Amino acid sequence: MSAGDLTGPGAGAAALDPWVQRLAPTLHRLGVSKGAETRGGISLIGLSLAWLVFAVMLFSNKGVGFGTIIYALFGLGLALWMLRVLTDGRRFVIALPMIWLLLFFLAPFLVVFKVSVAEQLIAQPPYSPLFTWAEGKLQITAHLENYQFLLEDRFYIDAYWTSIKIAAISTFLCLLVAYPMAYAIARSSPAWRNTLLMLVILPFWTSFLLRVYAWIGILSNNGVINNFLMWLGVIDQPIVMMQTNFAVYVGIVYSYLPLMILPLYTTLEKLDGTLLEASADLGAGPIRSFLSITLPLSLPGILAGCLLVFIPAVGEYVIPALLGPSDTLMIGRVLWDEFFTGRAWPIASAVAIAMLLFLVAPIMLFRNAQGQTEEGR
Amino acid sequence: MSLAQKPKVPGAAARAPWTDPDAKPFIRIRNVTKKFGDFVAVNDVSLDIYRSELFCLLGGSGSGKSTLLRMLAGFEQPTSGAIEIEGQDMAGAPPYDRPVNMMFQSYALFPHMTVAENVAYGLKQDGVARAERDERVAEMLRMVKLEPYGKRKPHQLSGGQRQRVALARALAKRPKLLLLDEPLGALDKKLREETQFELVGIQEKLGTTFMVVTHDQEEAMTLATRIGVMNQGQITQVGEPREIYEYPRSRFVANFIGDVNMFEGRILVDGVDHAVIASEEAGAQIRIGYAVPGREGDPIAVAVRPEKITMGRQPPAEAENVLSGVVEDISYLGGVSHYRIKLASGKRVRITQTNRDRHEDPITWEESVFLSWETPSGVALSS
Numbered sequence: 103m104s105a106g107d108l109t110g111p112g113a114g115a116a117a118l119d120p121w122v123q124r125l126a127p128t129l130h131r132l133g134v135s136k137g138a139e140t141r142g143g144i145s146l147i148g149l150s151l152a153w154l155v156f157a158v159m160l161f162s163n164k165g166v167g168f169g170t171i172i173y174a175l176f177g178l179g180l181a182l183w184m185l186r187v188l189t190d191g192r193r194f195v196i197a198l199p200m201i202w203l204l205l206f207f208l209a210p211f212l213v214v215f216k217v218s219v220a221e222q223l224i225a226q227p228p229y230s231p232l233f234t235w236a237e238g239k240l241q242i243t244a245h246l247e248n249y250q251f252l253l254e255d256r257f258y259i260d261a262y263w264t265s266i267k268i269a270a271i272s273t274f275l276c277l278l279v280a281y282p283m284a285y286a287i288a289r290s291s292p293a294w295r296n297t298l299l300m301l302v303i304l305p306f307w308t309s310f311l312l313r314v315y316a317w318i319g320i321l322s323n324n325g326v327i328n329n330f331l332m333w334l335g336v337i338d339q340p341i342v343m344m345q346t347n348f349a350v351y352v353g354i355v356y357s358y359l360p361l362m363i364l365p366l367y368t369t370l371e372k373l374d375g376t377l378l379e380a381s382a383d384l385g386a387g388p389i390r391s392f393l394s395i396t397l398p399l400s401l402p403g404i405l406a407g408c409l410l411v412f413i414p415a416v417g418e419y420v421i422p423a424l425l426g427p428s429d430t431l432m433i434g435r436v437l438w439d440e441f442f443t444g445r446a447w448p449i450a451s452a453v454a455i456a457m458l459l460f461l462v463a464p465i466m467l468f469r470n471a472q473g474q475t476e477e478g479r
Numbered sequence: 480m481s482l483a484q485k486p487k488v489p490g491a492a493a494r495a496p497w498t499d500p501d502a503k504p505f506i507r508i509r510n511v512t513k514k515f516g517d518f519v520a521v522n523d524v525s526l527d528i529y530r531s532e533l534f535c536l537l538g539g540s541g542s543g544k545s546t547l548l549r550m551l552a553g554f555e556q557p558t559s560g561a562i563e564i565e566g567q568d569m570a571g572a573p574p575y576d577r578p579v580n581m582m583f584q585s586y587a588l589f590p591h592m593t594v595a596e597n598v599a600y601g602l603k604q605d606g607v608a609r610a611e612r613d614e615r616v617a618e619m620l621r622m623v624k625l626e627p628y629g630k631r632k633p634h635q636l637s638g639g640q641r642q643r644v645a646l647a648r649a650l651a652k653r654p655k656l657l658l659l660d661e662p663l664g665a666l667d668k669k670l671r672e673e674t675q676f677e678l679v680g681i682q683e684k685l686g687t688t689f690m691v692v693t694h695d696q697e698e699a700m701t702l703a704t705r706i707g708v709m710n711q712g713q714i715t716q717v718g719e720p721r722e723i724y725e726y727p728r729s730r731f732v733a734n735f736i737g738d739v740n741m742f743e744g745r746i747l748v749d750g751v752d753h754a755v756i757a758s759e760e761a762g763a764q765i766r767i768g769y770a771v772p773g774r775e776g777d778p779i780a781v782a783v784r785p786e787k788i789t790m791g792r793q794p795p796a797e798a799e800n801v802l803s804g805v806v807e808d809i810s811y812l813g814g815v816s817h818y819r820i821k822l823a824s825g826k827r828v829r830i831t832q833t834n835r836d837r838h839e840d841p842i843t844w845e846e847s848v849f850l851s852w853e854t855p856s857g858v859a860l861s862s
Binding site for chain 2: 374376377379380381382383384385386387390394395398399
């Protein structure tokens with residue numbers, strides 16, 4: 103890319119150079135840039151930036167803000183970049199998934215971010231604009247007090263903590279249940295394997311909400327379990343399971359189990375059986391072999407499964423709302439209340455962004471570390 | 480030809496344990512059969528192996544050699560029969576409870592451990608103290624010339640280096656018996672030849688009993704003190720490499736090991752110390768230097784190695800073991816030349832001649848020639 107490429111629509115990209123370098127390993131893994139193609143990466147980031155701003159323009163309150171001019175400028179930039187990218191076959195291939203990601207992940211994220219730095223207003227929409235244009239001055243007004251508020255109010259910290267605790271415990275329980283299942287499926291005959299996998303995936307074909315509702319029928323005082331135990335005479339009084347944390351764990355483990363089983367299954371299925379034979383041959387019994395060979399080699403699957411369960415479980419709203427105690431403060435619930443009951447869009451957005459950063463940062467770091475060890479291979 | 484059988488002490492071969500009726504076998508395989516469903520992988524095999532032997536199980540794919548090896552390692556249990564190691568019955572003993580280690584064909588190195596950790600793995604399972612373990616690992620790595628590579632992961636090594644790590648790992652526990660499944664199969668030709676010598680050197684130094692499974696007859700000939708030829712789940716012949724080559728006992732063994740010319744015929748005379756066989760294929764009578772099993776008139780085959788046949792333009796003085804034919808094809812390979820002679824019966828005979836002399840007038844295409852061999856070179860095969 104010549105210097106000319108850095109001017110005009112992609113001007114912002116020049117300032118992003120250190121960023122590009124920091125992001126390079128991540129982009130590399132995403133297939134965005136390869137080695138010497140950092141230039142491609144820069145242009146793509148330029149494109150991303152332009153597109154993001156364009157998207158924000160599209161999604162924001164139409165025509166009201168003075169920022170529209172700025173949005174339009176970047177939109178023009180986007181159009182030019184698109185032209186460049188689409189005329190280059192190789193970049194085009196990369197650009198398609200990128201555009202998908204931008205459209206359905208980054209754009210909504212930016213809208214939420216924009217709202218999170220706004221001030222709550224009693225208006226339509228209920229928050230202040232980011233860009234204002236008055237008397238020849240362009241002003242960017244970012245209110246950071248929402249984030250400050252999050253840190254000051256115990257309420258939010260408690261909610262975060264509860265969410266993370268419940269998600270972590272559920273993830274661990276999920277792993278305990280899923281590992282033997284995945285192991286058994288991976289070890290079964292190929293004819294059985296497909297059937298078993300099918301059974302794992304099958305619940306996904308019915309509505310998630312219905313399946314969680316079904317658990318009420320199983321767990322409630324007048325539910326299947328209690329009726330059965332009372333019929334057996336094991337108990338006289340029903341065991342209270344509904345509206346307890348136990349029910350929340352059951353619901354989360356049940357709902358997210360396939361997400362844990364599938365990545366575990368793929369790593370366990372790939373495991374070379376002769377490694378276990380070699381381990382046995384060298385004197386390790388079945389348990390030792392499992393701990394020193396199977397478990398470490400299935401670690402990528404364990405991590406993938408845990409991430410897949412933990413992340414959605416943190417933000418889970420439906421399961422605690424239906425099965426959990428009414429005083430469970432999970433972040434999903436808080437978000438709902440702020441957004442729909444309190445109509446406090448900025449604070450709700452700040453809650454969401456903080457959560458996202460809190461979850462994404464360790465994952466990015468982890469991915470980077472993992473990527474580096476993989477490159478060593 | 481064979482490295483391992485070469486006696487270190489003159490006359491040692493004469494005292495080889497398998498020729499000594501009083502020697503106690505180290506490993507006894509008695510009437511072992513292994514069935515997978517209806518398929519009989521190993522069929523009633525009995526075999527004695529002696530201490531410090533380098534025994535090769537030689538056979539094609541599906542001959543049951545690997546199954547036999549896996550039964551020794553304990554990965555498979557015999558359907559019937561018994562395996563004894565040093566007088567101890569191994570029935571029901573799991574792999575981790577046997578004084579046996581195995582080097583896998585795929586090497587089966589643990590990818591998440593370094594070379595040193597791989598080698599130390601077996602010792603760790605035995606609870607060997609750390610200091611001793613480190614020492615033993617260093618010793619093993621020195622033996623296979625991989626000292627500087629202890630901290631590497633298996634994927635950072637070449638194929639030949641991985642093979643040596645696998646060997647070091649299998650030997651680290653000083654097993655009584657080392658099983659090697661196609662140990663050189665994954666190496667290229669040049670490396671394989673070098674490694675053969677190294678392997679024999681290590682075996683002689685440690686005195687461990689080795690049992691090698693291979694499909695490569697040259698490898699078996701080079702490595703083994705004795706070879707067991709396997710076919711369809713059975714051991715067809717056991718013997719020193721020379722014995723197997725010179726005196727094959729069946730058509731299968733004769734064909735499997737080296738090139739051979741086979742003449743089908745019938746017993747004409749069965750004497751006390753010789754036999755005469757009439758072969759229409761050969762268009763001549765063939766004399767064998769020993770009494771053959773069977774009665775006169777029974778079908779029998781005679782095997783003659785290509786390099787044992789001499790060829791000339793003039794008929795030789797002897798009357799027996801003389802064939803005549805026409806040179807059909809010659810391939811000059813530098814050190815040796817291969818000739819294909821077509822006999823009157825249509826049978827083709829292969830001959831190998833070393834190109835020692837520079838003939839002024841070498842035998843060439845379409846020439847009529849006489850072929851002959853000395854009586855001891857012919858081997859009669861009834862099975």
